[in-house]
């Protein structure tokens with residue numbers, strides 16, 4: 017395989033990180049794999065991209081790393097664009113609806129003309145102090161993202177287990193359906209006795225049913241009290257999640273119903289990714305309890321290490337001449353046009 021030297025957007029400014037990647041062209045089967053993966057989640061696409069890139073990089077010439085999971089996301093995108101430009105040409109056709117007039121636009125974008133930000137100064141191994149503990153700052157690579165996502169999922173799973181101990185949703189549901197059964201059975205029995213005009217037996221059936229109903233209602237109240245008394249803990253757990261889709265607590269059926277996916281948490285996650293040795297246990301509590309003044313330090317660091325291609329391209333609607341910013345996602349556009 018012939019290897020070509022590609023300079024990364026991080027520009028040789030990161031410690032223990034390559035400036036150039038020696039890479040060969042990916043194969044036709046790789047294009048097919050990437051296209052299929054692009055139809056799924058971004059995680060699925062990035063997984064396939066790792067396998068594809070790793071199979072065509074000369075690691076001895078490249079140095080420092082042995083897998084593209086140890087590259088930053090923008091540097092991985094740079095390599096993907098390089099493949100796209102060299103294998104299929106620089107032009108990509110983007111299809112989108114104009115937000116102003118609603119007409120469907122077809123715009124050709126030249127990937128070689130998209131602005132690329134490079135890191136301008138050497139990034140040193142800096143340390144910060146949070147509540148008297150020293151932490152190392154680092155430029156996050158894909159591997160760090162995978163690790164943090166795994167920890168957040170585990171956190172969600174444990175929170176769900178705790179919630180189901182506090183909430184007696186299942187028990188209350190079972191008792192309510194038992195109550196329904198008692199009511200139905202009583203009605204059937206009363207109807208039968210009414211035919212034979214046995215009024216004293218009907219009174220007895222009603223008395224029995226009332227006793228059973230009381231019993232069940234007391235049990236429901238007992239579970240309800242248990243839930244209410246743990247309400248503070250329940251709210252503490254729920255407060256950490258984004259629960260936009262839920263109408264009530266009883267809608268929580270699995271840990272997947274607990275979401276971190278609000279813009280502010282995503283932003284905090286992007287900052288935490290720059291802390292190398294954060295505590296793995298209770299990562300969410302750690303993240304939410306960092307003193308506010310640290311925010312400024314982390315934000316400065318994030319802007320210092322910013323690199324990669326511009327996230328959207330500016331285009332003009334051919335019908336109404338309105339300016340439209342179109343996000344440059346890794347969509348199937350990159351493969352079929």
Ligand SMILES: [Zn+2]
Pocket residue numbers: 114115116117118119333334335336337338
């Ligand atoms: Zn328009």
